[in-house]
Amino acid sequence: MSDPATPRPIPAPPDFPVTWERPEQERLFWTHDRMHWPDPLPIVYASLVPEDGVNRAAERYQAPIRFDAARINGYQYSSFHPPLVPPEELEAMGHRAQEKVGQAMARLGEIWETEWFPEIKQHLDYWRSYDLRGATMPQLLDHLDQTLKRHQRLWTIHFEVAFPMLMSVSLFDDFYRDTLGGEGAFDAYKLLQGFTTKTVESGEELWKLSRKALGIPSVRQVLETRAAQEVIPALEASAEGRAFLADLRAYLDVYGRRGDKFDMMGQPSWIEDPTPVIKNLKDFIGQPDRDLEAERAALVAEREQAIATAREKLKGYPRQVVEQFEFLLRAAQTGIVLSEDHGYWIDYCGQYEVRMVLLEFGRRFAAAGLLDRAEDVVHLTFEEIAETAASLPRIDRRGLVAERKAEIERFRQVQPPPALGTPPPGPPPDDALSRAMGKFFGAPPAPVTDRSLLKGAAGSPGKVRGTARVVRSLAEAARLLKGDVLVAETTAPPWTPLFATAAAVVTDTGGILSHCAVVAREYGIPAVVGVGAATAVIKDGQTVEVDGDAGLVRVL
Amino acid sequence: MRECALAVTTDLLWLDHPDCRELALVGGKAANLARLASLHPVPPGFCLTTAAFDRAWNGGPPRALPSDVRATLSDAYARLEAENGADDLAVAVRSSAVDEDGVGASFAGQHETYLNVVGTEAVAEAVERCWASASAERALAYRRQQGLPVDRVQLAVLVQRLIHADVAAVVFGANPLTGDRDEVVVNASWGLGESIVGGTVTPDTYVVAKADGRVLSRRVGDKARMTVPVAGGTREVEVPRMLRGTPSLDDAQAAEAAALAVKLEAAMGWPVDVECAWRDGQLYLLQCRPITTLR
Numbered sequence: 090m091s092d093p094a095t096p097r098p099i100p101a102p103p104d105f106p107v108t109w110e111r112p113e114q115e116r117l118f119w120t121h122d123r124m125h126w127p128d129p130l131p132i133v134y135a136s137l138v139p140e141d142g143v144n145r146a147a148e149r150y151q152a153p154i155r156f157d158a159a160r161i162n163g164y165q166y167s168s169f170h171p172p173l174v175p176p177e178e179l180e181a182m183g184h185r186a187q188e189k190v191g192q193a194m195a196r197l198g199e200i201w202e203t204e205w206f207p208e209i210k211q212h213l214d215y216w217r218s219y220d221l222r223g224a225t226m227p228q229l230l231d232h233l234d235q236t237l238k239r240h241q242r243l244w245t246i247h248f249e250v251a252f253p254m255l256m257s258v259s260l261f262d263d264f265y266r267d268t269l270g271g272e273g274a275f276d277a278y279k280l281l282q283g284f285t286t287k288t289v290e291s292g293e294e295l296w297k298l299s300r301k302a303l304g305i306p307s308v309r310q311v312l313e314t315r316a317a318q319e320v321i322p323a324l325e326a327s328a329e330g331r332a333f334l335a336d337l338r339a340y341l342d343v344y345g346r347r348g349d350k351f352d353m354m355g356q357p358s359w360i361e362d363p364t365p366v367i368k369n370l371k372d373f374i375g376q377p378d379r380d381l382e383a384e385r386a387a388l389v390a391e392r393e394q395a396i397a398t399a400r401e402k403l404k405g406y407p408r409q410v411v412e413q414f415e416f417l418l419r420a421a422q423t424g425i426v427l428s429e430d431h432g433y434w435i436d437y438c439g440q441y442e443v444r445m446v447l448l449e450f451g452r453r454f455a456a457a458g459l460l461d462r463a464e465d466v467v468h469l470t471f472e473e474i475a476e477t478a479a480s481l482p483r484i485d486r487r488g489l490v491a492e493r494k495a496e497i498e499r500f501r502q503v504q505p506p507p508a509l510g511t512p513p514p515g516p517p518p519d520d521a522l523s524r525a526m527g528k529f530f531g532a533p534p535a536p537v538t539d540r541s542l543l544k545g546a547a548g549s550p551g552k553v554r555g556t557a558r559v560v561r562s563l564a565e566a567a568r569l570l571k572g573d574v575l576v577a578e579t580t581a582p583p584w585t586p587l588f589a590t591a592a593a594v595v596t597d598t599g600g601i602l603s604h605c606a607v608v609a610r611e612y613g614i615p616a617v618v619g620v621g622a623a624t625a626v627i628k629d630g631q632t633v634e635v636d637g638d639a640g641l642v643r644v645l
Numbered sequence: 646m647r648e649c650a651l652a653v654t655t656d657l658l659w660l661d662h663p664d665c666r667e668l669a670l671v672g673g674k675a676a677n678l679a680r681l682a683s684l685h686p687v688p689p690g691f692c693l694t695t696a697a698f699d700r701a702w703n704g705g706p707p708r709a710l711p712s713d714v715r716a717t718l719s720d721a722y723a724r725l726e727a728e729n730g731a732d733d734l735a736v737a738v739r740s741s742a743v744d745e746d747g748v749g750a751s752f753a754g755q756h757e758t759y760l761n762v763v764g765t766e767a768v769a770e771a772v773e774r775c776w777a778s779a780s781a782e783r784a785l786a787y788r789r790q791q792g793l794p795v796d797r798v799q800l801a802v803l804v805q806r807l808i809h810a811d812v813a814a815v816v817f818g819a820n821p822l823t824g825d826r827d828e829v830v831v832n833a834s835w836g837l838g839e840s841i842v843g844g845t846v847t848p849d850t851y852v853v854a855k856a857d858g859r860v861l862s863r864r865v866g867d868k869a870r871m872t873v874p875v876a877g878g879t880r881e882v883e884v885p886r887m888l889r890g891t892p893s894l895d896d897a898q899a900a901e902a903a904a905l906a907v908k909l910e911a912a913m914g915w916p917v918d919v920e921c922a923w924r925d926g927q928l929y930l931l932q933c934r935p936i937t938t939l940r
Binding site: 184187191260263264267268269270402404405406407408409410413414417521 | 735811874880
């Protein structure tokens with residue numbers, strides 16, 4: 090009999106062989122980050138390692154947390170664990186981190202404005218002003234080095250923002266629930282709603298574009314009658330169409346550096362393939378008018394009312410507690426905006442530039458016959474890219490790329506296990522950071538015992554019925570009609586214009602602080618997140634009832 | 646002496662009235678506070694006397710306020726509101742029994758206390774409940790155990806402005822662990838004192854030297870819960886996570902509380918057990934009784 094106190098590694102499923110690069114990795118506990126990376130990723134991520142930014146940011150805050158990432162059969166696995174130090178030192182680190190993150194929370198908006206955002210802009214400006222086509226190969230190789238360094242800086246900033254941003258919203262949520270005695274799961278979030286974020290803005294601007302299209306009969310006719318892929322050629326055919334196309338391109342120039350989910354290397358951005366945007370436009374012109382300003386004003390009025398009510402309740406509370414409320418409210422209102430805006434600037438605008446650099450290599454390799462397509466460059470590591478470029482045109486990469494693509498396709502058909510490695514002994518920690526991460530990533534989903542009643546987490550309030558549309562990529566979302574329930578493994582910020590079409594959203598991943606939940610609340614549609622098996626159990630076309638308050642989905 | 650000194654109409658006495666120091670008339674809690682009010686700020690208020698209770702006694706504790714007592718109470722509450730410049734003034738309503746808070750028995754928690762009572766109706770109801778509590782089983786059992794009469798309880802009711810405490814403390818004018826009378830132990834935590842008194846929170850603990858007010862030791866408690874005023878009373882809620890490990894007092898405040906205990910000990914001639922609270926930097930004396938358990 091085995092000692093129950095000795096944790097044993099989780100056996101890997103037969104169709105998912107696991108070979109650890111380092112033996113000690115097996116002693117860590119790994120979970121598949123399905124919310125960000127549901128699909129297998131191309132190997133170029135092994136060179137980019139954006140997740141290393143977690144550890145650099147943790148050092149800035151002296152947070153007692155370390156992060157390891159592993160791509161196993163192409164899938165992204167994460168391991169968060171405490172650093173290997175004595176328990177007293179760990180506790181001391183916890184206190185220092187609370188202080189340091191607290192200091193950052195106190196100046197969250199200011200640090201963003203004066204430190205993080207200017208540096209992000211500086212990197213973006215560097216990339217945008219670089220003449221990729223005109224560069225010589227040696228120059229381009231230098232540029233690749235620069236790109237890697239700047240990409241690392243962006244991901245350090247990403248997690249420097251993420252720690253205080255997530256903590257502020259989570260602590261505010263805790264405060265509201267525990268100290269103010271809020272009843273509903275969403276009460277706290279009413280005090281944080283109605284702020285403009287890049288994500289909401291991208292939906293609103295597209296909506297405005299749809300109203301403009303409605304006013305131009307020829308453009309309207311094209312959008313109403315043509316399939317999404319045929320819209321651009323049809324618009325090119327008329328002067329009115331070309332004028333509208335200029336507006337669309339202006340929109341894409343601001344909001345189009347985004348693709349399907351979070352994988353910006355392997356997937357085309359909207360600038361490269363605007364089909365998803367055109368699909369959204371087609372939806373929007375079929376919908377009745379909305380008064381965006383009045384909608385926002387209503388959200389703001391509700392927010393201010395909720396804040397006034399909370400302040401009234403707090404009147405007799407200790408002054409220090411009232412100060413804590415005001416501190417957390419201010420930090421969380423900034424945090425909730427940054428939770429979308431950091432993603433816009435770093436995950437999307439930043440990674441788009443990296444993709445552009447890689448594609449330039451890809452184009453040159455393809456022209457030399459070393460790749461079939463420029464896009465295939467993401468199936469090479471940075472070292473392989475540099476080696477190929479330095480010895481152009483000698484190293485034919487087509488065979489290697491074909492092998493790697495085949496492997497990705499093979500594992501795309503396999504369900505990756507949710508966890509690997511060795512589960513940690515004892516219950517999960519209940520410190521503020523662990524709680525915040527739990528609200529972002531969501532709790533492990535409940536096992537499905539009743540296939541007609543799926544349990545997830547409350548993401549956004551309300552209850553509706555609709556036809557389920559199980560959507561695996563933005564390209565598939567064309568089937569989503571007004572009033573349908575969007576069912577997906579995860580929804581990334583580029584998906585959120587769909588929230589104006591969907592009646593509700595159900596995801597397999599995420600918690601109350603996930604992008605999906607945050608944005609669903611802004612759109613005022615019910616959301617159940619972190620269901621785990623929604624895309625596996627719910628069949629496309631079934632009628633479902635989504636109860637966003639209870640976190641339940643009924644299959645009717 | 647009591648019968649002849651007191652007119653039957655003395656149903657209500659303000660804390661600053663000299664007669665309010667009369668134990669037989671206002672009970673131990675109120676008499677102690679009235680006596681000590683010249684030494685340290687106490688929340689303003691008044692006491693519905695044992696005379697009112699006596700007149701209403703009818704072979705058992707009176708359940709309802711006679712109409713004249715009710716009118717007197719209502720006028721006094723209105724005056725307290727006016728003096729504190731507040732409509733709907735929140736008050737604390739506590740029973741104050743004649744033989745409690747004496748050297749013999751502390752009675753801590755044996756009679757009722759209602760916090761955050763707002764409005765004439767609610768105040769009258771709270772007073773009625775205090776009266777009814779005089780016969781409540783746990784109070785009687787305690788009295789039997791202490792050898793006090795159970796047939797005729799003499800009860801007054803103290804009504805004071807509620808101090809919305811930032812921090813409350815229980816100050817013990819001796820070290821209860823060592824019996825050392827040269828030390829004062831201050832237990833402090835966020836919010837109203839009920840969570841400390843009720844033992845639902847692990848407070849911060851400061852040991853202070855009586856001689857010079859030096860803080861000899863401090864231990865930060867985890868302070869997970871606190872009692873706060875909510876509509877219709879109080880509620881125990883969780884302390885915000887970032888405040889739990891934050892000390893509720895600085896050394897100067899711990900010394901201030903200890904100095905209060907020393908001053909009250911000198912006045913009462915006995916080491917004392919004090920409940921007090923800070924609001925906006927001002928320390929209020931809420932209760933003071935002689936320590937009855939010292940070896």
